[in-house]
Every structure is written in structure tokens, then in C-alpha cells.
Amino acid sequence: MDIDAVKARAGPREFGPADDMPEEYRKAATRMLQFHANSEIMGAYLEKPFIRKSPSIDRKLAFSAKVQDEIGHGQLLYRAAEALGVKTREEMLDELGRGDGKFLNCFHYEMTDWWETPMIAFFVDGAAMKRQATLKQSSWTPYAHAMDKICFEEGFHVKHGEDIMRELASGSRKEQRLLQEAFDTWWPRILQFFGPTDDKSTHHDFAADVGLKTMTNDELRNQFLNAYVPKARKYGLEIPDEPRIRYHEDRDHYEVVEDDLDWDEFFAIAKNEYPEGLDQINGRASAREAVEWARESLDASDSGMPGAAVAAGSD
């Protein structure tokens, strides 16, 4: 199939591993999926310490279940990426380990305190879910199928995140203050979640033309703000004066004043050059190295494969 044929046919769940897809499509889909899969893994690592730091057994269980879910999402997405035949899962995990793999801006920051957790578990997961729901319509069928399962599970994550926020917002004055401080810190990062405005986004046009994605960053960010700004207010959070957001009632649109956001930081993050992000990358790389022996022992016992029983017996 050539690119024109792909563009002509592009639609929800239109292409799969049985189709002969042009290299440009396979590379663009790999880039999206690898970014998405990496983000699941790095997000899980960011939240993992809160299995230990949770203030109650219920929260501990929920965070442990959530981290497990996110690692599972990473695995689903690496599989959907692998099916494009551009990179193997091993290659993608190696790239992530040596700092060449790209992932979401929000997961490049440190998260150290309990009152920060709703920033990821409610706002960032909520933003991610907005995007993921639209990817059920992706033209790469394995991507859309992965989204069916991921979106099924994500409702728990977002509601759990909101539940933590509700608890803090209705807690002591100190808890309310700490929640507001966390929000002040994370809010600009959350606004940058959807990337720069459309005219500055480099990959959108092609991905949209071949149906890999169906909505622009601006549309998604606007939908996100429409739903999540009222939620923040409901819990008594004050939206910081800067970065400025202006609501236009006539077209039900939130305008974000982009010049108020730190794009130097954003693009340093995008290049994996932001110091806190490097700590996250290296931390995960050491964790991966520490369990190298477990992967090796699995590789050594491939006896579950068809025909392998004979080989094992002949050793």
C-alpha cells in the first residue's frame, strides 16, 4: 500500500498486522506507541514509592493495583508497537534505559509527597484518559484494541485519584494548604501535557491524515479544561493567576496564554535533558539492571514453546 492509498482508506481500526503498510506509516505509529508505552512505564515508576508511602492500607492496596495496571498497559502497547515491525520490545526498553526513549513531560518531574499524588493520579491520568479514549478510533487496530482494555481500567485510576484529592481537600487546614501548593507547582506542567498549540506541533498532520490519531492537541486540551477546571474549583483549589487561562463563553473555549508557560523547560524535557527527568530515567535503568537475572532465567527456560520439550529433553 502506498501513502495515498493509506490516506484514502484511513479510518478507525482500518489497518492491522496483515496489511502491507508503508514505512512512513509504520514509523509514525511506532513513534506514537513507543512514546505511549514508555510513558506508562515511567508513570508507574513515579507512583511506585507511594505503595510504601501510602497513609492507609486501602491506599496502599489501590496504589499497588494501579502500578501493576500501568506496567501491564506498557506491555500491551509495546506489543502493539512491535506488530509494526520497526522495533522489537527489547530495543524499545533498551532505548528507554539509555535515555533515548521519549515519554510524557509530567513524568520527568519528581513526586515526593503524598499531597502531590492527585496531581498525577487525578489530573494527569484524567488528561491521559481524554486522549486515550480518542485513540480507540486509531487506524492501527492493535493500538485501538489496547485502548479498549486500558480505558476499561483507567476509570478506577482517575476516581481513586479524585478520592485522594477529596480527602485532602476536606481535611485539615494544613492539608488544604499543601494540596494547593502541589497544585500551584503541577498546574503549568499539566497545561503542557497536550504539548504546544497545533501550529507548533510537528507530527500531528501526518498522524491525523493516516488516522493514527483523530483529535488535535488543542481540542483535547480544551475538553480537558472544560471538565477538570470545574473539578479543581469544586475542591476549593484556586487556579493560579499565571499561566493565564481565559474562558471564552461564546465558543465554550479555554484559551491558554502560551507565553506564560516555560517552553525551554518543556523542550529540554522532550530531549531527555532535564535533570529531574534524568534521575527518573537512570533510576528506572538501575531497577531494570537489578532484575536482569530474572529475565535471563526466563529466557533460559523456554520449555513452554511448541517443540521446545524435545530440545529441553536432549540437553
Place this chain on the structure above:
Amino acid sequence: MRWEVFRQDKRGDYHKHCGDIHAPDREMATLFAQIQHGRRMTTNSLWVVPSDEVTEIDTEDTAFGGRTDKAYRWATTYNVDASFAKEVEDSEKEQAAVERERGATASEGEGDD
């Protein structure tokens, strides 16, 4: 030799198990699968797999989802309103439907004992 057949109704759908057939080899299996399972129902694609290659694990072998109360991993457990975002609400509804099904299966099981 027995083969399991999975049919996909239309492009982009999941392949779902629809039955099995007898055939001496792979080529004949694809032919018989078409005749038996691909003619009447709308079909975009079939997967044909030797039955021996299918590994099954069922509720006799394992407790899917574990034996302890895992309420903490269901959206329905958290008493906050999901209707503010359609995708969160949809996920909660899907989970609630599965929970009802699981509940029904569990109480059927108890009745058998």
C-alpha cells in the same frame, strides 16, 4: 486433526472463537473453515489454529482475579462523581457491568456447592 476457528466479522474487530473443524492439514483446514464458518455469517477474516496448540486454563485450575476482596481496584468503590468526563463514566459503567456478571457467576457457584 482438529482445528479451532476464530472469525472476525469486519475489519478492526476482534477475532472470536466460533467453532472447530476436522482437516488433515493446514491448507485443507483453511478451506473447511471457510466452508463451515465463513460463508453465512459476515466474515472479514478467519484464524485457523491446531487445537493442540491451544492451552486452556479455567476456573477449576485457578481463581481468576484472586480470592481476596479486591474492591479497591474497582471504579465503583470510590464515592466521587464520574459524570463530569464521559470517558471516566464509560469506564465506570463497563466495570460495573463486569462486576454484576462476576457477582452473578459467584452466587451460581455457591448454589452448586
